[in-house]
Amino acid sequence: MSVISLLFFLTLHHGFLLASPAVDQFTFDGFAGANLLLDGTAEVTADGLLMLTNGTTLLKGHAFYSSILRFHAAASTPRSFSTAFVFGILSEYADISSPGLAFVVSKSSNFSTALQSQYMGLANAANNGNASNHFLAVELDTVVNAEFGDMSGNHVGINVDGLKSVVADNAGYYDDGTGAFRNMSLLNRTAAQVWVDFDALTSLVNITMAPLEVPKPKRPLLSATVNLLSVIQDEAYVGFSSSTGVVSSRHYVLAWSFRMDGLAPPLNTQKLPGLPFTIPKRSSKMLKILLPIASAALVLALAITVIVIDRRRRKYAELKEDWETEFGPHRFSYKDLFHATNGFCDERLLGIGGFGRVYKGVLPASGTVVAVKKVSHESRQGMREFISEVVSIGQIRHRNLVRLLGYCRRKRELLLVYDHMPNGSLDKFLYDHSMPVLSWSQRLGVISDVASSVLYLHEDWEKVILHRDIKASNVLLDADMNARLGDFGLARMYDHGTDPHTTHVVGTMGYLAPELGHTGKASKASDVFAFGVFMLEVACGRRPISQDEHGDHFLLVDRVVEHWREGTITDAVDPRLRGDFAVQEASFVLTLCLLCSHPLPSARPGIRQIMQFLDGNTPLPELSEAHRSVNMLVLMQNQVVLNSHSLPSTVAGNISDIPGAR
Incomplete structure (x- = not known):
């Protein structure tokens, strides 16, 4: 072969090498040294964990593979892909959490306009569900949000361009041996594995999950047909998105593999870093035997001494x-x-x-x-x-x-x-139908009594006390059916004329003022909002958040606003009264309730002014049309429409005893 021919061959061969497609495949058995695109709260810990959220409330985090991938082959046909990852969710509480995390295939890695909480850092109220979002997401969600039609607080969903799932199912897997469905908890503080497989020929997305020690089940948990060509078009990023609501939670990815046009490489689960709060490993049998033997005499002597000397004192x-x-x-x-x-x-x-x-x-x-x-x-x-x-x-x-x-x-x-308090809590008389029905005059007396107590806390004592949990179950009735406000476990006290500097959202879902979701700062106005909802509860005999036979959730404030718009506001009064009330008086009370629960803090009356309204010393102003927006604002604040059978109702601390927010 001549020198010219040899040079031509080498040049042509080199050209073929440059033109051959790259292997679109990667594996991370732990993320130490991984080259990722991170934003928000996302970071790689010293142990090699990919931590999407760090426990701070109402924030978001994203992590994407550093290179953009081509999801379409020649002639604009989609390519198959497969991914596997191991994740873990650690919540401040064992049974409630912020929304979970999502695996995302997205045309863009920029989610700066997306909201946290129920939007998982993927969309916002304005663009949720828009085709211009261009993303496919697999959500592992630990919160029920009726706005998106969530089925439970422990579900997996396939989403396209928004947070409403195309298809969803409860978290779990199908046993290969028996075919039986095995439930899995996303909040059990242990790691689990998820597989996402897209078949370009059938346009079918299959989602499979299992505990870490269980091989990939043959039957997927759920499937959906997705036109990937229209969703992400050509090139896209792959990665993860997560956000927190009002409950402190951390979302982790421990390992991740991905491959175009083939199955994702298996993950080496033996090499994975551990979650921060895993259950301690059992000690060895040898330690269990040797340690008790070595210290038996000393322990026995000390135990006898402590029991004899201190038993009664310690009791x-x-x-x-x-x-x-x-x-x-x-x-x-x-x-x-x-x-x-x-x-x-x-x-x-x-x-x-x-x-x-x-x-x-x-x-x-x-x-x-x-x-x-x-x-x-x-x-x-x-x-x-x-x-x-x-x-x-x-x-x-x-x-x-x-x-x-x-x-x-x-x-x-x-x-x-x-x-x-011999007569117990007020909510028994409102919701237990075996109890006597409170008359309208008794209800007015309860409202006046509680208003008087709040006035004392806000204005008349030497310091300001914000109760922060005014509701029917915290109002007790004495032998003469006089109402007394109790349970100051969430109260905040500060000097008159100063700022309470509250930074955590506390209270009970349905009673939380809309501004708390944005500022986290309790005030007299937020107490007045809760008092307004409490008055509605007393007058209407309904809980602030209720559920119909179809599972849909409704706000009591919203129902009363609708009656007000239709000119039938007194129809909202507790039907158990059978009309035994003064119509003008009931209209006055319900209108005052809506003024107190106004979405704007500056538009709510102060508690002293409320007392003047109730005493008839000051005429009641007309209700503003601004209440048209109350439903949306309250829903945005509460983050979660409660499932009364599975979620507790009180939030405190970062939030103490609550439901999370999506």
Whole structure:
């Protein structure tokens, strides 16, 4: 072969090498040193975990493979692809979370205009579902959002250009041996694996998942036909998106593989970094045998000594700290409270609240009947709520506030002692049909009593106290059916004329003012909003959020606004009253309710002005048409339409005892 021929051959061969397609494949068994496009809260930890959200509420994070991939072959036909990844979700609470995470195939890696919470960092209220979004997403969602038709708070969905799933199913897998469906919890704090396979010939997307120790099941969890050509057109990025709502959660990806035109490479699950809060591994059998033998004599001697000397002392042991001297009211001995409640037996149980159990007791020395709230030591917020309640109401006295008589502390038990309210909580009379129906005059009396208590907290005491959880279940009725506001576990106290500097959303879904979702700052106006919803609850005999037989959720505020628009506002009054009320008076009360629950804080009256309205000293202003927007604003704040059978109702801390928000 001549030199010229050889040079021509080498040049031609080199050209073929340059023109041959790249292998669109990668594998990350851990992400240490991985070249990824990260934004928002996303980061690679020192242990090699891809952390999409870091526990901060109401933020978003994205992570994409650094190179754009070509999803269409010649003649504009789509290419098949396959991916596998291992993920884990760690929530502050065992049964509620922020929305989960999503695997995304997107024309763009820029999601700067997307919202957090229920929008998962993929879309916003204006463009959700628009074809211009150009993304295919597989969501692993831990929150129910009725706005998007979610089926449960533990589901997997295939989404195109928006957050409403094309198809969805509960998280789980089909057992290859029996064919039976096995449920999986997305919130069980353990890692799990997901496979996403797209067949270009059938345009079918298959989603499969399983626990880490289970091989890929043969039957997919769900499938959907997707026209990938119209969704992402040609080139696209692949990666993950996640966001947080009002519950502190962290979303992790532990490993990831991807391949065009073939099955994704298998992941080496033996090399994966561990999740931060996994259950400790069991110690070896050798350690279990040797350690007890080596220390048996010493442990036995110490145990006998402790039991003999300290048994009785520890039974009634208490704690006392410096702050109690300044703020604490009368202190009871644990021994007296133990005997007063007959050992906190179930026969003395009055009810179970968000932060513990309440027992009826009779003090041995005086014979006084009391209510003893025993805060659960399992509650991470327990100590903080206990201190808040003692500090807030340990020194205040008002006829319409439940009086705190004293308290007691033990190492793992927190107890508060109150006046006993013979008729229990107001919500029993509103929702338990076996109880007598409250008359209209009794309801007006309850509203006036609670308004008087809020006025005292906001204006008339030496400091401002924001209750932050005004609702029917926190209002108790004495022997004469007078209402008293109680449960100050979420209260915030500050000096008059200063800013409370609240940074966490707390309260109960349905009572939260719209601005709390944006500012996180409680105020007198947010207490007034909750009081307005409470008044509606009393007048209408309905809960703030209700569910019909089809599973759709409705806001009570929205129902009353619709009646107001139609000129039939008194139709919203509790039907159990059978019309036994003054129409003009009912119209006045319901209009005042809507003014108090106005979406704009500046448009709500202050509590002193509310008292003047109720006393007839000031005429009620006309209701503004701005209430047309109340439904959207309240829905955006609450983040989640509660499923009353699966989610608790109170939010605190980052949020304590709540439902998450999508």
